[in-house]
Amino acid sequence: MAIGRSPQSSSQTPDQGAARRPSRARGIPEATVARLPLYLRALTALSERSVPTVSSEELAAAAGVNSAKLRKDFSYLGSYGTRGVGYDVEYLVYQISRELGLTQDWPVVIVGIGNLGHALANYGGFASRGFRVAALLDADPSVVGTSAAGLPVRHMDELESIVESQHVSIGVITTPPGAAQQVCDRLVEAGVTSILNFAPTVLTVPDGVDVRKVDLSIELQILAFHEQRKAGDEPDRTESVLDRAPGPVRAAAAKLRRAAGGGNGKARAAEPAAKDGEAGTTKPGKGGEGELSAVMPA
Template sequence: MPTVSSEELAAAAGVNSAKLRKDFSYLGSYGTRGVGYDVEYLVYQISRELGLTQDWPVVIVGIGNLGAALANYGGFASRGFRVAALIDADPAMAGKPVAGMPVQHTDDLERIISDNGVSIGVIATPAGAAQQVCDRLVAAGVTSILNFAPTVLTVPDGVDVRKVDLSIELQILAFHEQRKAGEESAADAADGTATPAVAKDHRKGPDGDVPAVMPA
């Protein structure tokens, strides 16, 4: 029976082994003392807890470059997602095959959602259309929305929205890049403002050490 110890996993993931064990204990995963965790059982338990064992039908609305990229993205299928439909407002797109499936027109949005029991929608439309699409998705029964459009969506309680801003990560890189450059010529010529003391190791968290508040 192939097993892994928390120590091995922690080293691989770059985290503390105690934290890892504590996390696993929250999930109810049971290892065997003196041996470690049964790999297969552990993978199954974590997958189940994360919802990877379920089949989540999703619709992608807005089949531009980004929508097409998402439709073709291989990572979805392996994580339990199934693209149930591609929807676009452009009649010229209707019927065109993208990622091996025909694009459908926005008119059929409600029917598609309901027929496929879709509860997760992806919005990849231009900013102007996003809120309207969002409202229709929600009205049709979607309760989770992944928003790639550069707008803040308003939704009723009980609906989750996550906004993906493709430029934020780039901005974080630029932030650190700037700091690198500043370290070489140590002084901050501009106006005597001292360089703020921010944690040096910015490879830790997913969002680094960027302040909470940014200008829009």
């Protein structure tokens, strides 16, 4: 089903669903807005399998949230479900797409055509959601003139004219961190009001400009933290089990630990976790930017 077209069975029309910023114009919480793409992804998968209706419990499970939260989220959008029947999948896909502004074309410029820029340019998920890559830009003379995803890489000197002629309001930054703020400033001055930042740095923007940040290294650091905690908890869990074991088992375990260099037979304590301010920080600074899941949507 093509997003951007109202299902034939619906009395709603695209004209009635004019694009708007739901989180501001209608008072929808940002946390709810962040979950709408999850619902849309789950609903799109159901639509592709020709599933006509879905219950709140089924949809919540597919989206990875609880059903009470889903119903609360949908209460901000209107009443789309029918008691005892559930939600019409096709109609709900259209309604959420409309709320997210996906029923219109969104031209996007990508600045910084290295490996990540190339990958994003070739990512098919953008077009299926209404995001059209209008231009690829770079300042490196060795990159300008090459192509990615069938588009030529153009020089940054053309940024302003491209933004104006293509009516671009969304920019994607995939430059090294040292160049990101300068690129951000150029985008804002050209008229771009929404920026997706992949550079590992905090951007400063004026009021009226939205920035969302994706930092893959931070996501990996968070996973490393949890893996470290799992490893650190292992000796405690093992000793707890041994404490409840029969005497002969405890004696045999103590003998094995002594043979392995454990000294008095007690398990060695795990290294303490890093304190705040030490290496391995797990909470990225907000910096006025929104945080995004590092995993690209399906």
